[in-house]
Amino acid sequence: MVAQDLTVSIDAMGGDAGPGVVVAALARSVLRHPKVNYLLHGDEAVLKPLVARRSKLEGRVEIRHAPERVRMEEKPSQALRRGRNTSMWHAIESVAKGEAQVAISAGNTGALMAMSMFQLHTIEGIDRPAIASVWPTKRGQTVVLDVGANVESDAQQLADFAVMGEAFARAVLGLERPSVGLLNVGAEDVKGHDAVKGAAQILRNVKLPMEFAGFVEGDDIAEGTVDVVVTDGFTGNIALKTAEGTAKLVVHFLRSALKRSLLGRLGAVLASGALNALRRKLDPRTSNGGIFLGLAGVVVKSHGSTDALGFACALDMAIDMAKAGVIPKIIADHAEVARLVAETHADSGAAI
Amino acid sequence: MVAQDLTVSIDAMGGDAGPGVVVAALARSVLRHPKVNYLLHGDEAVLKPLVARRSKLEGRVEIRHAPERVRMEEKPSQALRRGRNTSMWHAIESVAKGEAQVAISAGNTGALMAMSMFQLHTIEGIDRPAIASVWPTKRGQTVVLDVGANVESDAQQLADFAVMGEAFARAVLGLERPSVGLLNVGAEDVKGHDAVKGAAQILRNVKLPMEFAGFVEGDDIAEGTVDVVVTDGFTGNIALKTAEGTAKLVVHFLRSALKRSLLGRLGAVLASGALNALRRKLDPRTSNGGIFLGLAGVVVKSHGSTDALGFACALDMAIDMAKAGVIPKIIADHAEVARLVAETHADSGAAI
Numbered sequence: 001m002v003a004q005d006l007t008v009s010i011d012a013m014g015g016d017a018g019p020g021v022v023v024a025a026l027a028r029s030v031l032r033h034p035k036v037n038y039l040l041h042g043d044e045a046v047l048k049p050l051v052a053r054r055s056k057l058e059g060r061v062e063i064r065h066a067p068e069r070v071r072m073e074e075k076p077s078q079a080l081r082r083g084r085n086t087s088m089w090h091a092i093e094s095v096a097k098g099e100a101q102v103a104i105s106a107g108n109t110g111a112l113m114a115m116s117m118f119q120l121h122t123i124e125g126i127d128r129p130a131i132a133s134v135w136p137t138k139r140g141q142t143v144v145l146d147v148g149a150n151v152e153s154d155a156q157q158l159a160d161f162a163v164m165g166e167a168f169a170r171a172v173l174g175l176e177r178p179s180v181g182l183l184n185v186g187a188e189d190v191k192g193h194d195a196v197k198g199a200a201q202i203l204r205n206v207k208l209p210m211e212f213a214g215f216v217e218g219d220d221i222a223e224g225t226v227d228v229v230v231t232d233g234f235t236g237n238i239a240l241k242t243a244e245g246t247a248k249l250v251v252h253f254l255r256s257a258l259k260r261s262l263l264g265r266l267g268a269v270l271a272s273g274a275l276n277a278l279r280r281k282l283d284p285r286t287s288n289g290g291i292f293l294g295l296a297g298v299v300v301k302s303h304g305s306t307d308a309l310g311f312a313c314a315l316d317m318a319i320d321m322a323k324a325g326v327i328p329k330i331i332a333d334h335a336e337v338a339r340l341v342a343e344t345h346a347d348s349g350a351a352i
Numbered sequence: 353m354v355a356q357d358l359t360v361s362i363d364a365m366g367g368d369a370g371p372g373v374v375v376a377a378l379a380r381s382v383l384r385h386p387k388v389n390y391l392l393h394g395d396e397a398v399l400k401p402l403v404a405r406r407s408k409l410e411g412r413v414e415i416r417h418a419p420e421r422v423r424m425e426e427k428p429s430q431a432l433r434r435g436r437n438t439s440m441w442h443a444i445e446s447v448a449k450g451e452a453q454v455a456i457s458a459g460n461t462g463a464l465m466a467m468s469m470f471q472l473h474t475i476e477g478i479d480r481p482a483i484a485s486v487w488p489t490k491r492g493q494t495v496v497l498d499v500g501a502n503v504e505s506d507a508q509q510l511a512d513f514a515v516m517g518e519a520f521a522r523a524v525l526g527l528e529r530p531s532v533g534l535l536n537v538g539a540e541d542v543k544g545h546d547a548v549k550g551a552a553q554i555l556r557n558v559k560l561p562m563e564f565a566g567f568v569e570g571d572d573i574a575e576g577t578v579d580v581v582v583t584d585g586f587t588g589n590i591a592l593k594t595a596e597g598t599a600k601l602v603v604h605f606l607r608s609a610l611k612r613s614l615l616g617r618l619g620a621v622l623a624s625g626a627l628n629a630l631r632r633k634l635d636p637r638t639s640n641g642g643i644f645l646g647l648a649g650v651v652v653k654s655h656g657s658t659d660a661l662g663f664a665c666a667l668d669m670a671i672d673m674a675k676a677g678v679i680p681k682i683i684a685d686h687a688e689v690a691r692l693v694a695e696t697h698a699d700s701g702a703a704i
Contacts, residue, residue, distance in 0.1 A: 075542065138604055148537055151545045185500055185589040190427065193503045193586060218593025222601035234545060235587050237537040239594045241570025246598040249574035252490055253633050254606065257626040264626035271619025274609040281605050 005035065006322055008315065009100035011091040012042030013069040014107025016305045019043075022106070023050040023057075025311035030060045032312075033319055039094050041066045041087040066090045070111045072304065079111035080118060088112060092119045095297045102322040104314060106302040113149055113292065120297035123331055125338050128153070129294035130161045130233065131301065132168055133240060134287055134317075139224030143169050143178075146233035147240045147290060153232040155198025156341060158182065162203055163333040164293035165228035166210040171324035172317075175227055177209050181216030183231035183239070191215065195232070206340045208333050247282050285310030289317035293330065298322050357387065358674055360667065361452035363443040364394030365421035366459025368657045371395075374458070375402040375409075377663035382412045384664075385671055391446050393418045393439040418442045422463045424656065431463035432470060440464060444471045447649045454674040456666060458654035465501055465644065472649035475683055477690050480505070481646030482513045482585065483653065484520055485592060486639055486669075491576030495521050495530075498585035499592045499642060505584040507550025508693060510534065514555055515685040516645035517580035518562040523676035524669075527579055529561055533568030535583035535591070543567065547584070558692045560685050599634050637662030641669035645682065650674050 010026075012019045019042055026038060037060060040047055044065040051057050066087035070079045083089050088107050094100040096119045105112050113129065122129055130146035145165050146153065153161070162180050169178035182200055184192040189200075192215065203212045213226045218239060221229055231239070258264040268275060280286070284303070288310040292299040298321050302314035362378075364371045371394055378390060389412060392399055396417035403409050418439035422431045435441050440459050446452040448471040457464050465481065474481055482498035495517050498505065505513070514532050521530035534552055536544040541552075544567065555564045565578045570591060573581050583591070610616040620627060632638070636655070640662040644651040650673050654666035 073540070136601075138601060151537065151543075183590060185503065185586055188425075191503075218590040218595075219597030219600070221594055222597035231590070234537055235590050238535055238570040238583070238587050239590055242573055242591045242594050243570075243598040245571030245574035246595040247602050248571070249488075249490060250599050250602040250630075250634065254626075254630050257629045257633070258623055260629070261625060264623045267619040267621070267623025267626065269619070270622060271610055271616045273613060274606075274616035274619065277609045277612070278602075278606050281609070282602065 005037070006319065007037045007039060007100040008318055008322070009039045009091045009094035009103045010041065011088045011103070011105035011107055012040045012047055013066070013087040014105040014304070015302065015311075016072070017307065019046055019050060021306070021308050021311055023047070023054065024308035025315060026057060026061060027054045028308065028312040029315045030056055032316065036319055038062070039064055039100055041090040041094070042069070043067070064090060070108050072108050074108055074111055076110035076114035079108065080114045083111065083115065089115055092116055092299065095299070096120055102298040102300065102318045104300045104302060104318045106304050106306065106311060106314075109148065109290070109301055112299065112301055116292055116295055116297070116299045120295045120299070122294050123296050123327065123334060125334055126160050126294045128157055129292050130164060131290040132165060132293050133290055135221060135243070136281065136287060137222055137224030141173060142221060142224055142227060142229055143173070144221060144229045144231070144236060144240065145293065146231065146236050148233045148237035149292070150233040152234065153195060155195050155202060158195055158199035158230055158232065159202040159206070159337055160294065160334060162199070162210070162212075162228065162230045163208065163337055164330050165230055166208060167326055167329035167333055168291065168293060169227045170209065171326040171329055172320050173227070177211055178227035179211040179213045180228040180230060181213045181220065181226035183229050183235060184215035184217065187215050187217065199230070202337065202341060206337050208336055244284060251279075251282065286313050289314035291317065291321060293326070296327060298327070357389070358671065359389045359391060359452040360670055360674070361391045361443045361446035361455045362393065363440045363455070363457035363459055364392045364399055365418070365439040366457040366656070367654065368424070369659065371398055371402060373658070373660050373663055375399070375406065376660035377667060378409060378413060379406045380660065380664040381667045382408055384668065388671055390414070391416055391443075391452055393442040393446070394421070395419070416442060422460050424460050426460055426463055428462035428466035431460065432466045435463065435467065441467055444468055444651065447651070448472055454650040454652065454670045456652045456654060456670045458656050458658065458663060458666075461500065461642075461653055464651065464653055468644055468647055468649070468651045472647045472651070474646050475648050475679065475686060477686055478512050478646045480509055481644050482516060483642040484517060484645050485642055487573060487595070488633065488639060489574055489576030493525060494573060494576055494579060494581055495525070496573060496581045496583070496588060496592065497645065498583065498588050500585045500589035501644070502585040504586065505547060507547050507554060510547055510551035510582055510584065511554040511558070511689055512646065512686060514551070514562070514564075514580065514582045515560065515689055516682050517582055518560060519678055519681035519685055520643065520645060521579045522561065523678040523681055524672050525579070529563055530579035531563040531565045532580040532582060533565045533572060533578035535581050535587060536567035536569065539567050539569065551582070554689065554693060558689050560688055596636060603631075603634065638665050641666035643669065643673060645678070648679065650679070
């Protein structure tokens with residue numbers, strides 16, 4: 001085992017719940033990750049007493065004062081213009097300077113993406129980063145991207161997302177040769193719009209450590225048909241929230257069905273262990289953490305309204321990401337896609 | 353009560369399961385709808401013995417011989433070219449001729465849409481029909497459209513879908529002033545692509561018997577935040593299948609959690625009534641039936657792999673649709689939208 005001297009840079013002021021939740025999450029994280037250090041960016045006057053109250057944080061957490069914060073309703077462009085003194089900007093800056101290996105925030109997603117792109121830049125040749133999310137499925141876990149960084153994506157961008165997702169699945173989920181599917185309205189070649197058909201054409205020909213499985217449909221996500229599901233950020237975001245809403249709805253139906261009769265209520269008492277296990281399995285906090293892929297640095301977005309348990313899970317994800325070395329894998333694979341796209345353009349040029 | 357002399361025209365050869373399922377569904381439907389008559393299009397040699405075996409179908413079902421059928425994998429254009437002798441074509445033709453008030457098929461969706469557009473035409477001024485689907489939610493039911501007729505839609509088309517969904521919700525769900533939301537990646541005005549932002553602009557200004565609620569997100573569907581959710585067919589299809597997959601996944605997790613311990617198994621036995629109620633509530637067969645909206649005739653698509661119970665539910669939907677008079681409502685509301693769009697164009701022309 002190699003000693004890990006990893007540093008995580010945290011925007012302590014992001015999210016709806018504020019720094020109290022972040023510090024409570026830190027108290028969990030320091031125990032799970034004894035070799036990790038934490039930089040905590042935010043209002044010193046608020047953070048100091050919160051950290052001092054927890055003795056296990058002693059020597060593990062360094063507070064860095066940032067006088068301002070990005071508001072949740074702020075436009076990305078506005079945050080970028082006026083935000084140099086915010087805790088979010090400082091958190092990313094620590095990664096840009098090499099003081100930390102990963103930044104994390106529960107704040108404004110658009111602002112976090114804009115500031116990350118500005119300070120860390122995208123990997124050469126990659127137009128747009130994507131946000132990846134790890135979903136529970138029948139067979140384990142599936143990476144879905146983009147779940148909201150971009151509202152539209154062309155064929156090349158979708159192919160890049162496939163490369164990023166594949167590198168992530170290898171590095172973080174430990175899969176040797178992840179299978180990758182493009183989300184579409186049917187499995188047949190003729191289905192879908194131009195972007196998704198074009199991306200399939202690129203991915204069919206590219207030589208990468210992935211198994212390209214062609215098109216998959218919405219129900220294939222929960223089924224776990226493939227390890228990585230690629231889509232544009234509009235569709236991905238709506239699919240993610242539709243799935244979260246549906247899971248809640250089924251639990252709601254279950255609860256009201258059980259309440260309706262004495263036998264149901266008795267059964268629920270007996271099966272309470274199982275029902276709690278189900279609740280844990282579906283707990284959105286345990287799969288909290290949107291991973292920004294395509295940047296020359298690692299940034300993780302926690303859900304804005306999560307609690308200490310949720311933020312601690314996002315910290316786990318951030319630390320896994322930082323350890324796994326995803327970025328060099330993305331760089332190498334992207335070069336192969338770019339080569340193929342260039343060749344295809346040259347070929348079609350020759351054919352004219 | 354007015355006597356209803358309604359005739360339903362059925363493609364008996366569509367779907368994976370074949371005419372056996374369709375005839376079994378008819379046996380349920382004739383009891384539920386004593387004043388409805390049925391035209392059954394398909395291979396007479398197959399259908400005659402199936403119908404003869406069920407005495408309650410006597411006098412209620414007329415078999416119309418069609419020598420061919422549309423195959424599930426056939427391209428819409430191909431089906432349209434060579435399909436004039438198919439049961440699907442004939443089923444729609446009965447509506448075009450006025451012999452029946454609604455057509456239903458469990459066959460190839462693309463072919464059914466193409467043949468319906470060819471024979472029944474779209475309502476004047478409406479470019480593209482949409483497929484609507486009724487989802488169970490926390491508060492009751494929500495209409496979602498488009499769930500797969502179009503892979504891309506512009507602002508005007510999305511506004512038309514809102515009109516169609518609103519008319520459907522008034523006519524079939526019996527709501528006086530349905531609330532309508534546009535599916536997007538966030539509730540703020542700046543979110544989303546041009547089509548969804550443009551549609552919001554049209555709907556904000558139009559005077560219709562609906563409450564335009566602005567943007568809604570994926571989890572608002574299951575929540576039942578609005579009565580009608582409008583989106584393009586790509587996103588809607590993926591949302592629909594993601595929701596179906598997620599509901600199945602949660603039930604799968606529940607089942608395995610209950611099996612894991614003796615108490616869980618005992619609890620499940622006691623609560624079996626409640627668990628069966630949940631199963632019925634989530635049964636996709638009971639919300640079977642995609643409704644084609646925007647045509648000058650009523651067409652319903654049943655899921656291809658459903659059974660007799662599922663096809664009978666789609667028949668219920670078809671009969672409700674035919675009774676409700678949705679089409680005149682869509683025509684009236686669409687005229688109002690068209691007027692507004694024309695005015696806006698005139699205004700912006702004047703402003704230049």
